[in-house]
Amino acid sequence: MKFDKPRSLGEALSILADAELEPHLLAGGTDLLVEIDTGRTAPPHVVDIWGIPELHGIQREAEGVRIGSLTTCTELYRDARTPDILRDAAWEVGAEQIRNRATIGGNLGTASPAADLTPVLFALGATVRLCARRGDRDLSARQFITGYRSNALRPSELIHSVWIPDRPDDERRAFRKVGTRRAQSISKLVVAVAFRIEGEVVIACRGGAGSVAPRTIDLPVLTREILGRRCTPERIAHAARMSAALDCAPVDDVRSTALYRREVFARVLVDLLSR
Amino acid sequence: MIQFRLNGEAVSVDAHPMARLLSVLRRDLRLTGTKEGCGEGECGACSVVVDGKVVNSCLIPMSQIDGTEVLTIEGSGHANIQDHFLAEGGTQCGICTPGMIMATRAFLEDAEATGAAIDEDSVRAALAGNLCRCTGYGKIVAAVLAAARTEGDA
Numbered sequence: 001m002k003f004d005k006p007r008s009l010g011e012a013l014s015i016l017a018d019a020e021l022e023p024h025l026l027a028g029g030t031d032l033l034v035e036i037d038t039g040r041t042a043p044p045h046v047v048d049i050w051g052i053p054e055l056h057g058i059q060r061e062a063e064g065v066r067i068g069s070l071t072t073c074t075e076l077y078r079d080a081r082t083p084d085i086l087r088d089a090a091w092e093v094g095a096e097q098i099r100n101r102a103t104i105g106g107n108l109g110t111a112s113p114a115a116d117l118t119p120v121l122f123a124l125g126a127t128v129r130l131c132a133r134r135g136d137r138d139l140s141a142r143q144f145i146t147g148y149r150s151n152a153l154r155p156s157e158l159i160h161s162v163w164i165p166d167r168p169d170d171e172r173r174a175f176r177k178v179g180t181r182r183a184q185s186i187s188k189l190v191v192a193v194a195f196r197i198e199g200e201v202v203i204a205c206r207g208g209a210g211s212v213a214p215r216t217i218d219l220p221v222l223t224r225e226i227l228g229r230r231c232t233p234e235r236i237a238h239a240a241r242m243s244a245a246l247d248c249a250p251v252d253d254v255r256s257t258a259l260y261r262r263e264v265f266a267r268v269l270v271d272l273l274s275r
Numbered sequence: 276m277i278q279f280r281l282n283g284e285a286v287s288v289d290a291h292p293m294a295r296l297l298s299v300l301r302r303d304l305r306l307t308g309t310k311e312g313c314g315e316g317e318c319g320a321c322s323v324v325v326d327g328k329v330v331n332s333c334l335i336p337m338s339q340i341d342g343t344e345v346l347t348i349e350g351s352g353h354a355n356i357q358d359h360f361l362a363e364g365g366t367q368c369g370i371c372t373p374g375m376i377m378a379t380r381a382f383l384e385d386a387e388a389t390g391a392a393i394d395e396d397s398v399r400a401a402l403a404g405n406l407c408r409c410t411g412y413g414k415i416v417a418a419v420l421a422a423a424r425t426e427g428d429a
């Protein structure tokens with residue numbers, strides 16, 4: 001195994017640009033070390049980016065907040081600049097030992113369908129900045145995730161940061177993770193929504209969900225069924241059922257069944273939208 | 276060579292950068308107080324403190340230990356916590372105990388630094404990453420609360 005530990009962003013981008021074997025990026029290690037230890041992955045080239053200062057930390061920008069890709073879940077949930085539902089998700093990722101190492105960029109990069117932070121980034125309309133020696137590009141979180149454990153990252157790129165636009169004052173946000181137990185579990189399903197109501201009419205609604213499809217999904221059917229409508233209990237229940245039927249594509253696996261996931265997804269959605 | 280401070284003393288080890296901290300502690304440095312349970316970040320038996328933060332040593336590659344300060348159960352400064360685990364019956368078979376002690380130490384030091392409340396809920400949250408199959412946790416929580424009460428005068 002070839003191994004590199006760049007100390008700056010520039011050095012990392014040069015290593016990636018010149019790499020001959022497809023490099024595997026190492027952030028906080030909570031996924032990759034298990035993958036290697038169990039033999040599921042044997043990367044020919046590991047680039048440990050943990051020591052790159054530019055990729056750590058949270059910064060205010062003119063119209064949003066920029067979160068470095070190596071910002072840990074502990075740093076996220078403790079920072080008042082982190083949007084509330086992202087703090088909730090960061091807290092529920094795992095116990096303190098995991099939160100101290102798991103990063104927002106790692107959660108995106110692994111692209112697990114069970115990722116806890118990614119559905120929240122979908123609901124918040126977040127943008128992912130990718131860096132390469134040849135230049136940067138910004139993708140929506142939705143565009144970044146391309147399939148089951150796959151993403152839009154090229155071998156020469158790394159995830160630089162996540163940008164989250166400032167939230168409207170009247171936005172309502174909610175997050176729910178359902179697992180086997182409250183602490184330290186991988187989700188059976190995870191749902192995040194951000195929506196606005198004016199009078200009784202829904203004027204904005206964006207959602208994200210995990211563990212209910214082969215990838216993190218957005219919820220276009222939910223949005224279609226509720227946007228511009230009066231937010232009655234009947235409408236919410238209908239929209240939630242439609243979303244469960246059409247947005248979700250769950251499977252049976254070790255953690256749960258497709259039937260359970262669809263049913264509980266709809267119920268959680270009703271609860272989150274009724275607050 | 277990877278150089279770091281271990282329980283207050285400078286050490287350097289010749290380890291692969293992707294070697295797990297847990298393996299280096301137990302096999303190379305013969306510090307077997309840190310236990311291996313699941314080996315995949317679920318159980319917390321291998322908890323150690325790195326730069327003041329509790330982590331699972333089974334998930335930390337040695338490349339990320341270079342230049343850090345590592346504290347294990349063999350280090351000093353946890354005597355008060357250990358005394359209370361004994362007094363309250365917070366340990367039975369013992370395999371989770373080193374991890375529990377290290378998570379407790381990080382929690383109490385963090386609470387002191389931030390002024391965060393120490394109560395049953397916060398203790399249970401702080402130890403949520405440490406599994407115990409013997410005690411049912413009640414006596415562990417009691418031990419941590421007792422240790423917190425006396426930490427200042429220990």
